Amino acid sequence: MLIAMRNAGIMAGNPSDDDALYRAHHPRILRLCRMMLGNPDDGDEAAQEVFVKMIGQRNRGPEPANWSAWLTRVAINGCRDRRRSGWWRWWGRDGRELLDSDLTTLRNAEDLAISRQEQGAVWRRFRKLSPRQQEVFVLRHVEGWSTREVAEALNLSAQAVKLHLFRATHRLRAAVRSES
Amino acid sequence: MKGCLNENDLIRIQQGDDFEFAAERLHLRKCPACAARANELASDTRRIAAALTATAADSRALRHSRRAGFGRTAGLERGRLRKFGVYAGAAVCGGTVAFAIMMALGWRPLPGSPMQTARATMTSTPERSAHLNRDQVTNGAAAPSYGTVSDPVSDVVYGENSDLDSDSGAASDGSESNGELLFCAPGEDRMLCADSADQG
Numbered sequence: 139m140l141i142a143m144r145n146a147g148i149m150a151g152n153p154s155d156d157d158a159l160y161r162a163h164h165p166r167i168l169r170l171c172r173m174m175l176g177n178p179d180d181g182d183e184a185a186q187e188v189f190v191k192m193i194g195q196r197n198r199g200p201e202p203a204n205w206s207a208w209l210t211r212v213a214i215n216g217c218r219d220r221r222r223s224g225w226w227r228w229w230g231r232d233g234r235e236l237l238d239s240d241l242t243t244l245r246n247a248e249d250l251a252i253s254r255q256e257q258g259a260v261w262r263r264f265r266k267l268s269p270r271q272q273e274v275f276v277l278r279h280v281e282g283w284s285t286r287e288v289a290e291a292l293n294l295s296a297q298a299v300k301l302h303l304f305r306a307t308h309r310l311r312a313a314v315r316s317e318s
Numbered sequence: 319m320k321g322c323l324n325e326n327d328l329i330r331i332q333q334g335d336d337f338e339f340a341a342e343r344l345h346l347r348k349c350p351a352c353a354a355r356a357n358e359l360a361s362d363t364r365r366i367a368a369a370l371t372a373t374a375a376d377s378r379a380l381r382h383s384r385r386a387g388f389g390r391t392a393g394l395e396r397g398r399l400r401k402f403g404v405y406a407g408a409a410v411c412g413g414t415v416a417f418a419i420m421m422a423l424g425w426r427p428l429p430g431s432p433m434q435t436a437r438a439t440m441t442s443t444p445e446r447s448a449h450l451n452r453d454q455v456t457n458g459a460a461a462p463s464y465g466t467v468s469d470p471v472s473d474v475v476y477g478e479n480s481d482l483d484s485d486s487g488a489a490s491d492g493s494e495s496n497g498e499l500l501f502c503a504p505g506e507d508r509m510l511c512a513d514s515a516d517q518g
Contacts, residue, residue: 169371169374169375170374172374172375173370173371173373173374181374256365256369257369257372257373260365260366260369260370260373261369261370261373264366264370276370278333279363279366279367280367280370280371284335285333285334285335286335300330300333300334303333304326304329304330304333307329307332307333307363307366308326308329310366311359311362311363311366313366314362314365314366315362
């Protein structure tokens with residue numbers, strides 16, 4: 139994507155920096171977008187938009203102090219905008235289910251402890267959480283942010299973050315418990 | 319603090335910052351049962367995060383979830399497609415019934431409707447303009463002769479002034495071919511034409 143944009147003369151910043159940022163953050167942002175949107179195509183598009191905005195921000199300036207946080211925030215907001223759009227709601231692209239039989243074998247040792255059924259149950263329960271609960275849980279437990287960082291990124295109070303987190307953890311844990 | 323911690327307390331402690339819940343944290347250090355449950359909660363949270371991460375990294379699973387969701391929950395079960403189908407079907411049926419009633423009552427399309435005019439132009443123009451000379455065209459007395467094209471949408475006939483001898487390339491009045499384009503439109507009682515020179 140970056141190569142194509144550079145060829146088109148879109149990029150004015152230092153390409154090596156853009157490439158480095160892209161390589162460092164793309165897998166994480168892609169995973170985050172897929173998680174928030176629930177399918178690879180929309181996730182890929184949302185992740186691409188994030189990096190287009192990153193290039194725009196680099197050209198415009200000033201550059202954020204923490205690119206990781208900035209990209210995460212842009213990704214979360216982009217996914218939220220998509221979920222709010224009329225066509226998304228009309229077609230009901232959220233709240234979809236996952237078939238256990240279609241989960242591939244997990245790769246690393248930690249993942250191997252999770253059964254396919256458990257993975258499917260967690261995913262199904264996760265998709266039923268409110269968007270805000272999903273965002274808070276992912277930022278706190280998948281991205282490893284502190285409560286304060288999550289609150290700042292989502293424009294919420296720390297208390298509200300804890301409340302969302304409490305509910306999300308309760309529900310997701312119930313899915314794990316029921317499977318095990 | 320009284321007694322052991324329940325699950326809600328453990329979740330609050332896990333979500334809270336280090337400086338919060340000092341008494342509960344102290345209890346956790348002293349009570350092996352509560353500590354074990356806290357570890358279990360932490361382990362469950364890690365498993366949830368790992369499951370979400372693995373699913374998000376698995377395009378195949380996500381792609382299938384999209385298809386499954388479209389058919390099973392998002393589309394018909396949630397009623398959106400069904401609602402759309404009902405509305406569309408009702409609109410089509412209503413339109414058909416209304417048209418049938420109007421036809422039964424003797425309604426016919428207006429004779430001067432644009433489509434009919436265009437159709438008449440398309441059928442009548444070649445015969446009417448079979449022997450066209452330049453004067454007729456210039457005076458607007460008739461439509462152009464050969465190679466004319468009718469545009470039923472814009473209600474215009476256009477083509478090359480082919481009032482020429484096809485072999486010699488010379489006009490029938492002896493002048494050389496200038497290959498001018500003709501633009502004709504139906505007037506009230508005759509075709510009004512102009513060549514490209516007049517059009518500028």
